[in-house]
Amino acid sequence: MTAIPAYHEWRATAADPAFTEWLRSAAEPDWSAVIDHPFATAIIRGEADMRRYLVQDFQFVDSFTALLGAAVATAESFESRARIGRFLGQIAADTERGYFHRALTALGAGTGPAKPEPVTEEFLSLMDETRRSQRYPLILTVLCVAEWTYLGWASRAEFPLPENFIHREWIELHSGPEFAGWVAFLRDELDRIGPSLAEEEQAEVLGLFRRATELERRFFDMAAG
C-alpha cells in the first residue's frame, strides 16, 4: 500500500487542493467501489431487491439523524446550524422517513425493530461514537462520506428513472440540485475547517473518512447478499 502524504505535503502538488479532495483520494479504491457498486447499479436499473437493504438502512438513518443533531449542536455559526437543522427536519425526519415507511410497508417488512447485520452494527457504533465525541470536524467527516458517496452513485442514474417508486424515490432523494447543494455545504464546511486542524487531528479525520468509506462499501456488499 502506498503511504498517504500529510495534507500540507499533498496540497503543494494537488490540482485541486481542497481538504475533502485529499480525504477522498486517500479513500480509494473503496471510494470508487462504492460509487460504482453493482448493488447501486441494480438500484439505478430498477432491479435491486431492496428489502434487506432498506430494513438495515432504516436503522442506519436513525443513528444518522442523531448524528445530524450533534452537528446542529456543535456547528460554529447560526448559519451552519440552521442549514443542518433544515436538512434534519425537512429531509431526514420528514421526506426520507416517509419514504421508508411507504417502502418498508410495500415490501412487507414493517418499520418495527429488526436485527442489525454485522456491518450495520459497526456503522451504528461508528456514528454513535462520533456523535458522543461532540467534535464537529469528526461529525462532519462521517456526514460527508455518507452523503457524498450517495450523491456519487445516485448521480449515475439517467432518465427515465425506474418506474417502481422504491428505486425511483431512493435515487431522487440522493441526486438533483438540492441534494448536490447539501453535499457542497458539507464539503465546504470541512474544506474550511480541515486545513487549520493540527496534523494529528487531520490524520484522525482521514482515518475516520477511510473507515466510513470502507463501511459504505461493505454495506452495499451486505445488501447484494
Ligand SMILES: Cc1ncc(CO)c(N)n1
Ligand atoms: C449506508 C448509508 N449511507 C449513506 C446514506 C445516505 O444518507 C444512507 N442512507 N445509507
